[in-house]
Amino acid sequence: MCLPLVALIGGLVAYPFFYSIYLSMLNKRETAFIGLDNFRFLMTRDVFWQVVQTSFVFTGLAVFWKAVLGFTLALVIHTVPTGGQRIWRGLSLIPWVMPLALSSLGWWWIYEPTHSALNWLLVLIGISPKPWLSDPYWAKVAVILVNVWYGTPFFMITYLAGLKSIPAELFESSAIDGASGLQRLRHITLPMLKSIIAITMLFSTIVTLATFDIVRVLTRGGPRQSTHMFGTYAFELGIASGDVPLGAAVSLFMFPILAVSAFFILRGIRRSTV
Amino acid sequence: MIRTKRARRALTLLVCYGVIAGFVVFFLFPPYWMAITSFKTNQEIESLEGIPLIIQHGATLRHYRDLFAKTDFLLYFMNSVLVTVPVVFFSMVISVLAAYALSRLGFAGAGVIGTGVFLVYLVPDSLLFIPLFKIIGALGLLNSKWSLVLVYPTLIVPFCTWLLIGYFASIPKELDEAALVDGAGHLQMLVLIFLPVAVPGLIAATIFAFTVSWSGFLYPLAFIFSSGEQVLTTGTVTSLIKGDVYHWGGLMAGALLASLPPVLLYVFLMDYYISGLTAGSTKG
Numbered sequence: 374m375c376l377p378l379v380a381l382i383g384g385l386v387a388y389p390f391f392y393s394i395y396l397s398m399l400n401k402r403e404t405a406f407i408g409l410d411n412f413r414f415l416m417t418r419d420v421f422w423q424v425v426q427t428s429f430v431f432t433g434l435a436v437f438w439k440a441v442l443g444f445t446l447a448l449v450i451h452t453v454p455t456g457g458q459r460i461w462r463g464l465s466l467i468p469w470v471m472p473l474a475l476s477s478l479g480w481w482w483i484y485e486p487t488h489s490a491l492n493w494l495l496v497l498i499g500i501s502p503k504p505w506l507s508d509p510y511w512a513k514v515a516v517i518l519v520n521v522w523y524g525t526p527f528f529m530i531t532y533l534a535g536l537k538s539i540p541a542e543l544f545e546s547s548a549i550d551g552a553s554g555l556q557r558l559r560h561i562t563l564p565m566l567k568s569i570i571a572i573t574m575l576f577s578t579i580v581t582l583a584t585f586d587i588v589r590v591l592t593r594g595g596p597r598q599s600t601h602m603f604g605t606y607a608f609e610l611g612i613a614s615g616d617v618p619l620g621a622a623v624s625l626f627m628f629p630i631l632a633v634s635a636f637f638i639l640r641g642i643r644r645s646t647v
Numbered sequence: 648m649i650r651t652k653r654a655r656r657a658l659t660l661l662v663c664y665g666v667i668a669g670f671v672v673f674f675l676f677p678p679y680w681m682a683i684t685s686f687k688t689n690q691e692i693e694s695l696e697g698i699p700l701i702i703q704h705g706a707t708l709r710h711y712r713d714l715f716a717k718t719d720f721l722l723y724f725m726n727s728v729l730v731t732v733p734v735v736f737f738s739m740v741i742s743v744l745a746a747y748a749l750s751r752l753g754f755a756g757a758g759v760i761g762t763g764v765f766l767v768y769l770v771p772d773s774l775l776f777i778p779l780f781k782i783i784g785a786l787g788l789l790n791s792k793w794s795l796v797l798v799y800p801t802l803i804v805p806f807c808t809w810l811l812i813g814y815f816a817s818i819p820k821e822l823d824e825a826a827l828v829d830g831a832g833h834l835q836m837l838v839l840i841f842l843p844v845a846v847p848g849l850i851a852a853t854i855f856a857f858t859v860s861w862s863g864f865l866y867p868l869a870f871i872f873s874s875g876e877q878v879l880t881t882g883t884v885t886s887l888i889k890g891d892v893y894h895w896g897g898l899m900a901g902a903l904l905a906s907l908p909p910v911l912l913y914v915f916l917m918d919y920y921i922s923g924l925t926a927g928s929t930k931g
Contacts (some may be wrong), residue, residue: 475906
């Protein structure tokens, strides 16, 4: 009964993975085996290092902000009366439910510099308008902001589930002992949620590093390749420019980070269930 | 003492509601802005006067009418449906069978497959789209929406299997022993005992499958080039943008309508959706 599953994973995940390694060692026309030359070539290119840098900065900042904001939101929702929690939780998940490519299209319009809402709001509160998607710095801010908007609900929902799993007696007895809210957060909530916080962040590291939709729709990697990440750059080289082996090589650079994150997620889950 | 305590609680709540309100505005602003834009006339969208956050000069349905009359939006919609229905069906069949086997049959290697399934769940689409592009090409499915029916289950089945194993594992073993004694086969047992108990899990898994299939963007962008085979996400993003002048009203109308099915599903089945989302963190 596992046969369809094994066939699916074997044929369309495991085989493509090894095939990808093989592909990455061919020349552009796929006629000759050139070993690690594609990887060597990439390492000599400034654009590639730009992609590496953007990918790490994007992933680091986005995961950090999603974790902080998601935790804050989970905490405040957990504090208000139970009856209202459902509606707030429900409304907060909308960004996560909308297809990301389409909501990115909405953000693309929000970032439009002259006719749209964001710069209008900035001017309203006395901040000068920003060249959102045409300046390398602000374009990076823009794509990270969309990722934070999209991913914070997921963090909120897992952290909220975690908060609900902490026995209420723990808080009651600490309240009797005179612990303040901040002390309870530091000595009860955070230690109890340690593994959920870590697993969620690792999981999000994988998903965030693999970002494609947001960058493709908002900037296509521009301006001047400044917002390309591994996925969009691999698409640009492998599909749009037709150098399949080089594109495969770019994608494979993601693999070590994915593998390390996956290892720690697996270990974290085993520990918290045993 | 009691008064200060009550005052402090009121203050805490006030701060909490303030923070929640800030988040909700942040979360809902993009869909709101998309909706507002889609009902504005072109003149109002292009105007630099007044407050852009509200409709001041009368709402219009023109962008929606044009979407159906002048673009291929309905075709993309049909393509999305034609892809999503078989994807959900096959993904669920594969997941249910595998989850049953892994949770009950106890054969050698079940643990390895279980761990493998979890690892595959962590594989993102942007890692393998290039070899898949070659494989789809070799199978003669390039530029066909049916290529998506082949590849989408790889993004869906691992999570659904994993989710369903959790539900199946909670069914007491005595129940299937009794059924086996009564002469029921494995398939009968699965259909008569396991599936009814796991209905919430099946709903959560189905929602997940639908959402992944409906929202997919990278695979159709990589595998499909011609307009006639396009699904909603890629069709809206690539084909509705024409020329140098962006038709923001029409674009937002399309993006909003295309987003509606998963959002509606979520609104009606929110609790199942959330139980599926949190299965990872709470069930282990």
